[in-house]
Amino acid sequence: MSFVFEISLLLLLLVTAAGAILVKDLMSAILLLGCYSFFLSVVWAWMGAVDVAFVEAVVGAGLATVLFLLTLFGTQPKDVRLRRPPPPIAALIGLPLLGVLMLYAAKDLPAFGDPASPPSVRISPSYLQQSYQDTRTPNVVTSVLMDYRSLDTMVETVVIFTAGIACAFILRRKTL
């Protein structure tokens, strides 16, 4: 039951990603990419990562789609190239080879949902057990983001501020 749900969600992810890649009209590709982001957030909510799902639904499916659409309204909404030249040989051979190598290494990774996998037993139990005594916050993700790692979060806002400044300077009209 749960397995069927999982496989169908992952198939929806693959189908929307393939649609965003294959569609010729860029506007449709952007909207399919928004669908892909939304299905990604559903998958994350199903995996128990609710905070990540919220952020993806707001920032990924919302803000990124709006940014893409704003760019398209200022430029041409169609991929004008009708016939593409053949792709380089290095990409055609190298990327499938890389994929085969990655899949061959799959058995060294922890199985999906394994409670005894190394990332789940080494350091995260101490965060789960001590965060309420340390920070008085029941949500562990919030306590790590805003308390243990608050400097990281502060510098992240500096990154976003820099990106905003860069956009403002790039898009500034020359004739003031």
Add this chain to the structure above:
Amino acid sequence: MVEVFAAIFERPNFLTFVVIFLWGFYIMVTRYNLVKKLVGMYLVQTSVIFFLVSISAKKGATVPILLSPTASVQAIDYVNPLPHVMTLTAIVVGVATLGVALALCSAIYRTYGSLDEEEILKKLE
């Protein structure tokens, strides 16, 4: 050989990650339209984040919000919160870089009148 396929089908999250990552990367390398390249870049970013979050999943565990603050916490009852925190930062920074890239695209279109890589290169000569 059979073992390898069994190992892959036990990890459908990894299979999905590999397909989306490599396809997005292929799009970034081969397409000539700049917006299409950015679609590929977005797929690469989100597939890596998807893989990191899927590592944190545990079967039979719930979201990392403590049910009762007073009871002692068993780590096996909650999914691993640390990848969630790291990927929250990664999502926001990824969309910020995407915004700068899209601003560059529209500035290029304003100057050269095209988003096709080869036409831009021709006009640059």
